[in-house]
Every structure is written in C-alpha cells, then in structure tokens.
Amino acid sequence: MGAIDINGLNKSFGQTQVLQDVSLAINAGEFVAVLGPSGCGKTTLLRCLAGFEQIGSGTIHVGGRAMSGPRMHMAPEDRGIGVVFQNYALWPHMTVAQNVAYGLKIAGMSRRDRHARVTHALALVEMGALAERRPADLSGGQRQRVALARCLAMQAQVVLLDEPLANLDVHLRGALEDEFAAFHARTGATMFYITHDQSEAFALADRVAVMDRGRIIQFDRPEALFRQPRCETVAGFIGEGRVIEAEDIVPIGAGRARARVLGAEVELRCAPSETRRKTARISFHPDDLDILADPHRTTASGIGADITRATYRGGYLRTQMTAGPQNRVALTMNIAAHAGIEPGQHITVTLKDGWVIPEARQATG
Amino acid sequence: MKTFARNLPISSGYNLVGALSHIPAGRPFRAFRLWRLLTGERGLGGVLFVFVALLSIVPLARLSYAALVVQGSLDLDRIVDVLAGRRVIEATINTVWISVSATVLATVLGTGAALLVGLSDMRARTVWVFGFVLPLMIPPQVTALAWLQAFSPASPVLGPLGLSLPPGTRHPLYSAGGIVFLLGLYNAPLVFLSVRASIQRLPASLMEAARASGARPAQMLRDIVLPLIRGGILAGAALAFVSAIGNFGIQAMLGIPARVPTLITLIYRQLNSYGPSALNDMALLALVLAGLTVVGMSVTGWLGRRGDQRVDGAAHPPRLPLRGWRWPLGVLAWGYLAVCLVLPLSALLGTALVTGYGQVLSLDTITFDNFTNALFHHQGLRQAFITSLWLTVLSVVVLIPVAVALGYVLTWRRTWIARALRLASEMAYALPGIIIGVAMILFFLRPMPLIGTAAYGTVWVILAAYLSNFLALALRPILGAYGQIDRALDEAAQLTGATLFQRLRDIILPALAPAAMASAILVFMTAINEIQTSVLLVSSRAQTIGPMIIFLEEAGSSTLAAAVGCLMVGLVLLLMGISLIFAKHLPQGVLPWRD
Numbered sequence: 001m002g003a004i005d006i007n008g009l010n011k012s013f014g015q016t017q018v019l020q021d022v023s024l025a026i027n028a029g030e031f032v033a034v035l036g037p038s039g040c041g042k043t044t045l046l047r048c049l050a051g052f053e054q055i056g057s058g059t060i061h062v063g064g065r066a067m068s069g070p071r072m073h074m075a076p077e078d079r080g081i082g083v084v085f086q087n088y089a090l091w092p093h094m095t096v097a098q099n100v101a102y103g104l105k106i107a108g109m110s111r112r113d114r115h116a117r118v119t120h121a122l123a124l125v126e127m128g129a130l131a132e133r134r135p136a137d138l139s140g141g142q143r144q145r146v147a148l149a150r151c152l153a154m155q156a157q158v159v160l161l162d163e164p165l166a167n168l169d170v171h172l173r174g175a176l177e178d179e180f181a182a183f184h185a186r187t188g189a190t191m192f193y194i195t196h197d198q199s200e201a202f203a204l205a206d207r208v209a210v211m212d213r214g215r216i217i218q219f220d221r222p223e224a225l226f227r228q229p230r231c232e233t234v235a236g237f238i239g240e241g242r243v244i245e246a247e248d249i250v251p252i253g254a255g256r257a258r259a260r261v262l263g264a265e266v267e268l269r270c271a272p273s274e275t276r277r278k279t280a281r282i283s284f285h286p287d288d289l290d291i292l293a294d295p296h297r298t299t300a301s302g303i304g305a306d307i308t309r310a311t312y313r314g315g316y317l318r319t320q321m322t323a324g325p326q327n328r329v330a331l332t333m334n335i336a337a338h339a340g341i342e343p344g345q346h347i348t349v350t351l352k353d354g355w356v357i358p359e360a361r362q363a364t365g
Numbered sequence: 366m367k368t369f370a371r372n373l374p375i376s377s378g379y380n381l382v383g384a385l386s387h388i389p390a391g392r393p394f395r396a397f398r399l400w401r402l403l404t405g406e407r408g409l410g411g412v413l414f415v416f417v418a419l420l421s422i423v424p425l426a427r428l429s430y431a432a433l434v435v436q437g438s439l440d441l442d443r444i445v446d447v448l449a450g451r452r453v454i455e456a457t458i459n460t461v462w463i464s465v466s467a468t469v470l471a472t473v474l475g476t477g478a479a480l481l482v483g484l485s486d487m488r489a490r491t492v493w494v495f496g497f498v499l500p501l502m503i504p505p506q507v508t509a510l511a512w513l514q515a516f517s518p519a520s521p522v523l524g525p526l527g528l529s530l531p532p533g534t535r536h537p538l539y540s541a542g543g544i545v546f547l548l549g550l551y552n553a554p555l556v557f558l559s560v561r562a563s564i565q566r567l568p569a570s571l572m573e574a575a576r577a578s579g580a581r582p583a584q585m586l587r588d589i590v591l592p593l594i595r596g597g598i599l600a601g602a603a604l605a606f607v608s609a610i611g612n613f614g615i616q617a618m619l620g621i622p623a624r625v626p627t628l629i630t631l632i633y634r635q636l637n638s639y640g641p642s643a644l645n646d647m648a649l650l651a652l653v654l655a656g657l658t659v660v661g662m663s664v665t666g667w668l669g670r671r672g673d674q675r676v677d678g679a680a681h682p683p684r685l686p687l688r689g690w691r692w693p694l695g696v697l698a699w700g701y702l703a704v705c706l707v708l709p710l711s712a713l714l715g716t717a718l719v720t721g722y723g724q725v726l727s728l729d730t731i732t733f734d735n736f737t738n739a740l741f742h743h744q745g746l747r748q749a750f751i752t753s754l755w756l757t758v759l760s761v762v763v764l765i766p767v768a769v770a771l772g773y774v775l776t777w778r779r780t781w782i783a784r785a786l787r788l789a790s791e792m793a794y795a796l797p798g799i800i801i802g803v804a805m806i807l808f809f810l811r812p813m814p815l816i817g818t819a820a821y822g823t824v825w826v827i828l829a830a831y832l833s834n835f836l837a838l839a840l841r842p843i844l845g846a847y848g849q850i851d852r853a854l855d856e857a858a859q860l861t862g863a864t865l866f867q868r869l870r871d872i873i874l875p876a877l878a879p880a881a882m883a884s885a886i887l888v889f890m891t892a893i894n895e896i897q898t899s900v901l902l903v904s905s906r907a908q909t910i911g912p913m914i915i916f917l918e919e920a921g922s923s924t925l926a927a928a929v930g931c932l933m934v935g936l937v938l939l940l941m942g943i944s945l946i947f948a949k950h951l952p953q954g955v956l957p958w959r960d
Binding site: 052077079089090092102107 | 568573577580592
C-alpha cells in the first residue's frame with residue numbers, strides 16, 4: 001500500500017544540482033532513515049516526495065501511483081502523505097484539537113467522527129488533557145507529539161519526518177524516539193525519516209540511506225552500514241569509523257582475507273568477490289583495537305603505538321595514539337577505564353576486526 | 366595659575382593628569398562635569414525630550430487648550446454650540462463614513478495585491494510592485510488633479526474613445542463616492558506593505574502542513590493564511606484609516622467643488638473666517654478630528670491584538686503556481702495598474718500639453734508653454750519650489766541625526782522617557798498633518814519670548830511643522846536597523862571607554878548608514894511635495910510647492926496646475942529611480958517600492 005519507489009530522481013535549484021540520480025525502493029510498512037550531513041539534499045528529497053518541490057527528471061511512485069514524473073506533478077494535498085516538520089508547523093491560531101482535526105475537516109468527515117478520531121489520536125500520544133490548549137502554551141516535546149497525533153488522525157499510509165527531534169533537548173529525544181517506534185508499530189505506515197544523527201537513524205530504522213552531495217551512497221541495514229561500508233565516505237561517517245591503508249590483501253575464503261596493516265599481519269572481513277590486491281583501504285572502529293597484555297612482547301600481529309592523549313569517558317578510556325612509520329597514523333581506541341594508561345607511554349595494540357572496502361566500481365547507485 | 370604652569374618643567378607635560386591634580390577644584394571641573402552630563406546618556410535623553418516636547422507635545426497641548434478654553438474660561442456652551450452646528454455634524458458624519466468606506470476599499474485592494482505578490486508565482490513581480498506602490502509616493506493633490514483630468518477631452522486614453530465628458534457636465538469624481546474611490550486607491554499600497562510584511566514572516570511549513578493535510582490552496586488561504594496575517598491586515602487598515610481621514614489633498618480637491626464638507630476642509634475654510642473665536646473653533650474642530658483618528662486607530666489596534674498570533678519564520682513562504690489562473694489574474698493585476706496609473710497620469714500629461722482646459726490634444730494644440738511657464742517664468746512657483754527644497758533639505762539634516770540618537774534611546778533603554786518619546790513622536794505622525802498645522806499656528810501666533818516677533822507666517826513655522834510631522838517617518842527605518850544590531854557591539858565599545866557620542870559615531874552609525882539613507886529618502890520625498898500641514902501655514906511671505914496645485918486649480922489655471930503636477934510626479938519618479946540604484950546597499954524592506 002505505502003511502498004515508495006523513487007527512480008533516477010534529479011533536482012536542481014538554478015545552477016546547483018541538489019539531487020543526483022537518486023533511486024530508492026522502499027517496501028510498504030518499512031521504516032527508512034535518510035542520513036547525511038546538512039546540505040546533502042536529504043530535506044529536498046523529502047520535499048520532492050511530499051510534493052512541495054517539482055522534480056527535474058525521474059519518477060516517484062507511492063503505493064503504485066505516480067506522484068511526480070516527466071511533465072506531471074501531483075499536488076501535495078492529493079498525495080495523502082503525512083508530514084512531521086522539524087519546527088512542528090502547528091497552526092498557532094488553532095487549539096491542539098483543531099490542529100489535529102483540520103485535515104479530517106478538509107476531508108469532509110462529520111463532526112462526531114472527527115471528535116472520536118481526534119480524541120483517540122491525542123490519547124495515543126498522551127496529549128488528551130491538553131486538547132484545548134494553544135500550541136504556544138506547549139513545550140517542544142508536547143508540540144511534536146501533537147504533530148504526530150495530526151498524522152495519526154489522518155491515518156496516512158506514508159509518513160515523512162523532517163528531522164523531527166532536531167529542536168529538542170537530549171533527554172526528550174529518547175522519549176520521542178520511543179514514540180515514533182510505537183507509532184510505526186501501531187500504524188504499520190511507511191516511515192521516511194530524515195536525520196543527521198546516526199544514533200537516531202540506527203535506533204529507529206529498518207534500513208538507512210546514507211546521502212552525500214545529492215547522492216545516495218549506500219542504502220542498507222544499520223549493521224551492514226557499520227560493518228560492511230561500501231565506500232570510504234560511509235566508512236568514515238558511520239560510528240567514528242577510521243579508514244587507513246592496508247597492503248598485500250589475500251582472500252582466504254568465507255568472506256575473510258589476510259592483510260598487512262601498519263606492519264602487522266591481521267585477518268579482516270571482506271566481500272566474497274574480493275580479489276588479491278597489492279593495496280586497499282580498510283575500515284574499523286575504536287572498539288576494534290585492543291591493547292596487548294604484555295607490551296614488551298612483539299608478535300606478528302602487534303602494532304606499536306605512542307599514546308598522545310587519554311580522556312576519561314565514564315565506562316571507558318578514550319585513547320588517542322599515533323602509530324606507523326614516523327608516527328604518522330593517528331588511531332583512537334576505547335579501552336576499559338581501569339587500564340593504567342598515560343600520555344607518552346608506548347604500547348602494542350592489535351586490530352581484532354576490520355573490513356576491506358571493496359574497490360570502487362565505475363557505476364555506483 | 367599661568368605662572369605656575371609656565372614654570373613647570375617641560376617633562377611634566379607628559380603627565381597632564383598629575384599636573385591638573387594640583388589645580389584646586391573649581392570652575393573648570395564643574396564645567397567639565399556639566400559637559401559630561403550633557404553628552405552622557407541622561408543628557409542625550411533630556412535634549413531629545415526637549416526637542417520632541419517642543420515640536421509635538423507642547424503644540425498639541427496648546428491646541429487642546431485653545432479648543433476648550435476661550436479667554437481663560439472653559440465655555441461648555443460654546444463647545445456645544447460649535448459641535449452641534451449643522452455643518453459640523455454633517456462634516457463629521459461625512460468624515461467618518463468616507464474614511465471608513467475608503468479604508469474598507471483600501472484593505473480589500475491592498476490585501477488582495479499582497480496575497481498575489483507574496484504567495485503566487487506571478488510574473489514581473491518587481492515591476493508590478495513598483496507600479497502598485499507608486500501612487501502612494503505621488504502627492505494626493507496631484508493624484509486628485511490627474512483623476513479629474515482623466516475624463517477631460519485632453520485625455521489620450523478616454524478622449525479618442527469618446528468617453529470624455531462633454532464640457533459642462535458634472536464630473537463623476539466630484540462626489541462623496543469619488544472621494545471614497547480615490548482615497549481607497551491612494552491608501553491601498555499602505556495596506557499592501559503591511560500585509561506583505563506579515564506574509565513574509567509566515568513560516569512556509571505552516572502552509573505546507575496544511576497542503577499535506579489535504580487542503581487545497583483556496584482552503585489553505587482561508588483557514589491558515591488569512592487568520593495568521595490578520596494582525597498585518599488590521600495594522601494596514603489602521604494606517605489606511607489615519608491616512609484617509611487626514612488626507613487634505615483629495616478631500617479638498619474633490620470635496621470643496623462637490624460641496625461635500627468634511628472636517629478637514631471645514632478646518633481649512635475656518636482659517637479664512639473671522640470672529641473673536643474663529644481660531645478657537647478651528648482648534649476645536651481639529652480636536653474632533655484628532656479624536657476620531659485616535660478612536661479609529663484604537664478600534665483597529667484592538668481588533669488586531671485580539672487573538673493575534675505571533676509567528677516568526679526565516680523561510681520565505683512558498684510561491685503557489687497560478688496555473689490556469691495566471692491569465693485572468695494577470696489581466697486583473699495589470700489592468701488595475703493601467704486604470705490607476707496610466708489613465709490618470711496620461712490625462713495629467715495631456716492637460717499639461719494643451720493651452721486651455723477642455724482642448725483636445727492633437728498636433729495642432731500641443732504646446733510646451735505650461736512647462737516652460739512652470740519651470741522658468743512663474744515667479745511664485747519658482748520661489749515656492751526653492752522654499753520647499755531648502756525646507757526639505759533642512760528637515761532631513763536635522764531629523765536624521767535626531768532619529769539616530771532617538772533610536773538608540775528607544776531601542777536599548779527601557780525608561781519612561783523612552784516610552785514617552787516614542788508615544789509623542791508616533792502621535793505627531795499619526796495625527797493628520799492639518800492638526801499639526803493648527804497647533805503650530807496657535808503655538809507661534811504670539812511673539813516668541815526671545816526674538817520678540819511672532820514666527821507665524823514665516824517659513825520657520827513650516828519647518829517646525831515638518832520636523833514634528835516627519836520625525837516618526839525618519840525614525841521607522843532607523844528603528845528597524847537598530848533591531849538588527851547586536852547590542853554587544855555597543856557594549857563592547859563602552860567597555861573600551863568610548864563615550865556615547867564616540868560610540869554613535871564609530872560603532873552605530875556605520876551599521877546604521879543604509880537605514881539612515883533610506884529614511885532620508887523617505888523624508889525628502891514626503892516633505893518636498895507636502896501639502897497637509899503647509900496648506901494652513903503658507904502665507905504671502907512663505908509659499909511651498911505642495912499647496913500651489915490647489916491654488917492654481919482654484920484660480921482656474923488647470924493646465925499650469927497639470928504641468929506642475931507632471932513635474933512633481935517626474936521628481937518623485939526620479940528620486941525613486943535614484944534610490945533603486947542604491948537599493949543593493951540598503952537593508953531589505955526599507956524602500957517600500959522595491960520587491
């Protein structure tokens with residue numbers, strides 16, 4: 001019902017092309033997050049989907065119906081798509097209940113049915129008691145709940161959310177994340193969630209589309225983005241990923257390969273199609289590094305490093321160090337807080353896990 | 366002292382503070398303290414207070430006193446007698462219904478135009494906005510004259526169409542309806558500017574949320590946009606009402622020949638009547654007019670505040686595609702400009718190019734005598750123009766620095782003085798100019814305390830009236846610019862030890878320069894053709910160009926009046942054009958004619 005199919009979408013504002021050949025196939029009922037830095041075009045993508053922007057070329061289908069395409073553009077009001085805005089977009093001259101009821105009123109629903117639907121929607125987001133308030137008298141979190149209730153009442157099959165938590169305090173975000181998840185479970189609607197916060201995207205989404213400079217560079221499950229990034233940009237963007245050079249990559253089957261990293265012999269994960277290569281870029285995360293118990297024992301898998309800085313982060317010590325020839329390579333490692341680590345110390349670390357980034361193919365999409 | 370100083374070793378010159386500390390406390394120090402006091406903030410506030418008080422509070426108080434008290438006693442019978450007079454009651458009723466109807470007309474036109482410009486993807490918007498706002502910049506007496514000429518045989522539009530009036534028929538605009546029509550057209554840009562500003566503050570997402578909820582553009586307009594810009598509409602209506610009720614040019618040019626008395630024309634005619642209490646009666650009528658203005662402002666202000674929704678958004682509202690409506694609305698919009706600009710102004714030009722009123726403009730009758738007369742031969746006109754020019758320049762030179770200083774106090778100080786200053790300057794601006802004129806007559810009629818002669822009848826009264834009348838106009842763009850300056854800039858300069866004047870000169874003025882420029886342009890354009898106050902204050906010794914059109918028209922030289930009108934419109938267009946050259950450097954929205 002609410003499957004979204006975007007094909008070869010291009011969009012320019014004047015000379016600058018903000019969306020380049022964007023294609024996404026989203027299943028009905030799926031929760032998809034679009035993740036990217038500000039200015040990457042993700043909000044424009046949402047606005048094209050909602051019908052606020054006309055597209056340059058390509059097609060958008062929702063639930064099998066053509067929404068935008070060559071020389072056609074369905075008006076936003078005809079699309080039946082719900083939108084939750086970053087700044088809530090509650091109409092200040094209407095009460096909470098009137099805000100939620102407005103779309104139903106436009107649709108011509110009778111007053112009694114409307115009242116029942118609004119009461120139910122407000123009860124679900126625990127805003128029933130504040131139905132007669134004005135938006136100006138609500139807190140940010142409450143406003144976003146009302147905006148959510150507005151979508152609930154409309155029973156839209158597709159809901160677009162444009163950075164809905166960006167204006168809220170950290171402690172409110174967790175609560176509203178739960179609210180969005182509950183909304184999704186309750187309605188089964190397709191959710192299209194724009195954010196620049198990866199923890200938000202990972203917590204909520206079935207699949208995440210990573211955007212950069214107007215392109216979708218990878219569209220995958222969160223753990224796949226984290227463990228098998230398709231390119232350096234994704235690898236560096238997701239989970240404080242680190243990308244460095246590795247040599248003599250030799251696949252050994254079962255999705256694993258041997259390689260030499262900073263002089264150490266290590267075993268890494270790789271794509272099944274990986275071939276023997278002289279050099280490759282690999283990615284790993286701070287948790288993939290570990291300190292060797294005996295710093296003086298040198299093994300084939302040990303990497304010598306000098307600690308430059310150690311910061312206490314509660315449960316762990318965040319350790320920054322330099323390694324490799326002329327100590328040129330900066331590394332970051334999270335280790336247990338009680339480990340006796342001090343700046344200036346020389347230690348040996350090992351790389352427990354890593355991913356060989358596949359060779360860039362000509363056609364990415 | 367002198368010998369002591371001379372005997373000091375040269376080196377001590379480096380230590381001036383130390384040297385001065387030897388001087389016993391005395392006059393120099395007290396003078397220094399007084400200087401500090403005058404140049405400090407309190408001093409500045411005081412000086413500004415005296416300025417505003419002398420130019421608006423005291424004259425207006427004098428007006429109220431003269432209106433109510435004759436020869437030292439409050440004579441209620443006289444007041445009732447004057448107010449219950451048949452002509453006064455008729456004029457009051459006329460004033461109220463004409464102003465209210467004109468306000469309704471202006472509000473409908475202005476709001477429609479603002480919605481079209483602000484929310485649609487209309488083509489050639491910039492040109493259209495310029496054309497729509499232009500009538501506001503043309504002096505009302507010229508507008509009235511131009512519309513009167515529109516039906517004359519010389520009109521290049523209606524004449525060839527055979528629609529011009531045969532000589533001797535009553536002109537349709539010489540009627541109460543004609544006054545309402547012209548006042549409505551004249552003030553529509555005021556509503557337009559106010560509503561457009563509200564639309565620009567409207568967050569796009571509120572409208573998009575409505576579309577996403579299934580609302581069609583028309584439903585969105587009705588349910589979301591109009592309720593949210595209600596404050597702007599009513600603020601514009603208040604401006605239109607104040608402007609309509611105090612518009613002397615149109616009410617006099619149409620109302621006096623049509624025998625439709627209004628308060629403002631009654632006040633004007635009262636000036637020429639005699640009798641022991643003629644001046645007091647005039648003051649009383651002015652007070653009634655002021656009362657009506659305040660009531661009108663209060664009602665619209667109250668309506669606007671009630672349930673007012675403050676919205677602020679940085680994003681510009683979306684432009685809705687007109688699609689099928691593009692042609693009908695385009696024809697309507699451009700047709701409106703054709704009717705409101707081309708029709709009257711071409712007729713004005715046509716009349717200016719023939720030798721006598723009623724002639725048909727053709728190659729045989731065309732003449733430039735009226736223009737050469739107006740420009741070179743008519744002694745009175747030239748004198749009046751020169752007077753207007755230097756009065757205007759002087760007003761700008763005085764008002765802009767005062768407005769900059771006043772803006773500082775009004776923006777960043779929350780004292781009762783600041784509030785009183787603001788109220789007084791707004792009051793002097795909102796009240797019809799003719800009331801300021803009456804107040805100035807009364808205030809300056811008696812010999813001045815220091816000079817010994819009365820200023821009445823000299824240009825200085827006109828200057829005082831201009832300063833009083835246009836202070837708020839000069840203040841408006843400057844206050845807007847102050848709102849954009851981070852106060853920390855001034856405070857940081859204060860911490861380095863800069864005095865108030867140094868800060869105003871070095872920190873504030875550079876940031877404020879574009880807005881000060883804009884307000885100088887606005888004051889110049891308004892004052893150069895000013896009629897509302899000067900019509901009462903001009904005398905044989907002091908003439909300004911604004912009222913000349915009425916005098917010429919009354920004297921029967923319609924063609925010369927038309928030529929002067931054309932020159933005024935030309936001057937306005939020239940100034941607007943020059944301002945557009947600098948528009949890039951001016952803050953957004955200070956030039957009303959720029960989209």
